[in-house]
Amino acid sequence: MLKIYNQLLKENKTTSEAEKLLWKMGLSRGRTGIKFNRQLQLDKYIVDFFAPELDLIVQLDGSAQLSWSEENKFKKRRLESMGYKVLQFKEAEVLENVYRVLAEVECTIYALKKKMA
DSSP states (O other): OHHHHHHHHHTTOSOOHHHHHHHHHTSSHHHHSSOOEEEEEETTEEEEEEETTTTEEEEEEOOOSSSOOHHHHHHHHHHHHTTOEEEEEEHHHHHHOHHHHHHHHHHHHHHHHHHHO
């Protein structure tokens, strides 16, 4: 199953418009100074963006629901219990105001760097 997913990713068939926008507008080394990997497997989960230097995960939820699904809440708790910092955003948030989302990511990066120093 993972092989099929990785092949689709290489063909750019699993990436949402919000993911593409967030990557293009900011989650590249040029803007943040931190290397992010896209669509990486951690434990049994595929995360949207991962910065290994800070153990930071940025996860987008395409759900149209108003609240986070139980599955997403469990996933976040599980990853946090493994020592990762997890930021979650709805895809609509990214599409409506990518700069606000990037500002939150950048503030988190700053705080994590400061904590490590």
